[in-house]
Amino acid sequence: MNWSLFFGELVSGLTLGSIYALIALGYTMVYGILKLLNFAHGDVYMVGAFVGFFVLKWLGGPLAPAVTGWLAVAIMFTVAMLACGALGVGIERFAYRPLRNAPRIAPLISALGVSIFLQNSALLLWGPQFRDYDTFDLVGVKSYHIGTNFFISNVQILTISVSIGLTILLALVISRTRTGKAMRATSFDRDAAEMMGISIDRVISFTFFLGSALAAAGGIMFGLVFGQIFSLMGFTAGLKGFTAAVVGGIGSIPGAVLGGFLIGLTEAFATGYLPGGSVYANLYVFALLIVMFLIRPTGLLGSPVIQKV
Amino acid sequence: MSSLGGGQPGEGGLPAAAPEPVDAPDRVKVGVDEWVAEAEGRRAARSGLTGALVRVWERLPAPARLAILIGPFAIFPFITNEGNLYRYGLITIIYALLALGLNVVVGFAGLLDLGYVAFFGVGAYLYGIMASGHSGHHLQAEIAIPIVVISTALFGLLLGLTSWRLLGDYLAIVTLFFLQAFVIFVNNANGGLNDFSYPFVGKVDLTGGSNGLDQIDPLNFFGYHITTTKGYYFFTLISITLLMTMLYFVNGSRTGRAWRALREDPLAAEVMSVPVNRLKLLAFMFGAATAGFSGTIYGAVQSGAFPGDYDVGLLITIYAIVILGGLGSIGGVVIGALVVNGAPELLRSSSNARFLFYGVLLLALFIAMRPWYKPVVVLLGTIAFGFAVHGIASAVWSRGTAGHIEGGGQLGRALEHWVLLPRNTSSIAGWAYFALIVAALVLTLLRGWWRALALIPTLYLASFVWENKLVEQVSGATRLILLGGLLVVIMNVRPSGIFGTSRVEIA
């Protein structure tokens, strides 16, 4: 067996997976509370990557940075997460909130509209070309090896650990804070929560803020890992993020993370091992989704949906 | 908080819905009754000219309605000879045909199928594989079309199977992924280095990969080739007329009722003797077959099939058509297609697009604002505001007025004295675009005269952004931005589509 290929795919799968996990978290939270598939989420992720890019440029670019590389990265994360959090709140406020009691299909189509709007706004303003993050110059990518076959770079370590760290932080927010409790109550029964005096609007806004901020973090990680971003990167990533959320069990926070890693690993190993994998990896992810739906429609960690009659 | 939650029940609405039984706290969701009452109000409020028109329209017999919708298309070729116009007309009808099939899936059966345009692609590619210089086969259309229709229907059946287990959003994502899978497949299935190696036959160039499948044959029925745009135009027009008629009959039949029942409440439908799963499949198959058929025509018209044509952009276009026309409204798709595809296609040059932009803006202003003098005030205000800004700018910021409108005609020349045209616009226009979005959103929060007042700088900003940024990419990004925005706005203002009757849903 070719161990270096195996470990290579393993590490790249985990890296990809941690990006998908961050996207999936946003889907899962929003879905848990609003039962809405937020198509625009993938595009928020793309906007996050671009905000990071412009922050970097504003700091003088990777070659002549005003601050050291890692601090620049930290600033990129902070600004992008705040900006995208606000974007998410805005999207909810204007595109979804007026539709809370409308027919089921209306917010979905509205979401589709927002997605197209964001995607093409990016095309209009920033063009279709790739933008470089220049990760090598920015932080000086180092590769560590353990044994002869296992390599991992500092950027990959950063990605995986930031993703896990943010997830733990999120879990704490949800389980410990008052707002977190309100979120859980709302996702359990929105109407009852409203009658108990919880401000649903505030909870939903907060949820969108968190989810979108996490997506922005994912977007920057993508930029750091692959060195490049582009205006159309949100669509496929969003699709996979949602797949991750579904595979893990929609509405479940650990499920989203598990799903994210599973999708990342599937993609990586499909690329390395399956016929046509280098171009058809996404087809294999799709196949995984279908299989998942057939054997366990509620996802790995999801609880069964009760439909009372 | 929006007005939906606590809105006033419109006049003529429900008698404030009967009192809820105390023993069922979970019976009706908070806010739903108001929504129902409001919908009633909206329906009743359609008075005046529009209301009268709608009522006349609804009372017309079906053949008359069909004639009114299709008639103009039929005489169109006799009043113009311009080749390009033909082509736009043709594409519009093809899109309408495509939308008709989607309408069955989404509008009738209520299944949110976001993979729909993949079947359009399957139609084009499959026909291309059976009849093109690329593949080397040249099947006659009378054989190829039934094969395409049957195979796309089978594909539809396969995708539809997922609808047995999945509802709503899950179905949406699986079908969207299916579309994505299709695009990836056709982009790569060229028998190249990375492609699959199939059992028995090895590597095959099926789709031509990202270069597309070219040299598709014109449709050839029993040796008679359709070679002119005019020929395709009439062929498609006849097809759509037949299909609309058949759909009209289906809609009124047990199948149509069962589809609508399934859209309203699948569980109740099932208990009321409707085999829901079978009807879902039927809807998917019907939609897919229609898409496959229109894809074949499209492939033959383009004499090629290219992966980029069957992507999310087309999906949005078709959804916009269906939604504008009204979900579930058969005739609506024709109007939807005219608006969504016809208008921008006809006005492709930037000067025509400019007329369209300001025209639509004016129209929207006068339709949306009551009473009549309000939009007049806003309009005059905006004009004055523009000249004032321009005047000040030319004194203090000469760069801001240095630009020109290329080939703008009379309107363009007039605008040069009104709208700011900085020489190096890129980043200013970018920020202005951003500001415009924020301004438009803020507008939705204001009421009455405040809104009218805020509208003045917003409109000016809009034309600034239009002249300096949007106009650059009229047929690309701008078109899709407008479509995306349109979808959001329609969903917020009139979720049933412009020409559809409003629907009420109680979750």
Added chain:
Amino acid sequence: MAALLELRDVSKAFGGLQVIDHLNLHVDEGEIVSVIGPNGAGKTTVFNLITGIYHVDSGEIVFEGDKVSGLPPHAITNRGIARTFQTLRLFLNMTVLENVMAAEYGQTKATALEAMLQLPRARREEKRIRKVAEEKLAFFGQRLAGYRHDQPAYSLSYANRRRLEIARAMATNARLLLLDEPAAGMNPHETHEITELIGKLRDDADYSILVIEHDMHVVEGISDRVIALDHGVKIAEGLFDEVATHPLVIEAYLGVRAEAEAV
């Protein structure tokens, strides 16, 4: 005479919650049987089991001598069982007439293709079921008559929606109607009307009826037999007076302390 509908030892649990526990129940031809019980007793669940929305865990359901448990809901309906919903599930955006006609799907055969081409069978069937639907609606007198046929269902009042649900169930050509709280949310006048209507359904239209009802006046007025459920167990069965005064029933409704006082 053999029972029209029979539940034999039927059980159903959701997770750990035993909602129906070895229930035996039958409805004879031409009978009106009421099911009563406190909230959460499992009454609606019985209906869901009979109509195939839920699957029984054990036991079987027999209709006209044939086992129907295990069949999909639409097939059960076609055998001759139809229901109304406690939580009203009309096709709100379809007209009143269409609501009723939609329920006649199982009694028609014309395919979509025949409808497209307007072949004779499609047209014939359409005419027939329209007539049937109008007949069913006529059963409710002025309430659902005339101009109401073409109104969307959502424009109906609450009481009329309940009536339309019954009309829709009738249109499936059922022999047994399952009515889930038909009088819920109605005022006393309307409640009285519904009581009479249920009697008429049996006497004039030959339906057998299984009805869930909380309003004891209605139950008293219509029932040939009453079955009391609590926690999925049948605690009493018999004539209204016997069941209403049964100690277990009183306990179920009022709690144990009340029983201690009553004794």
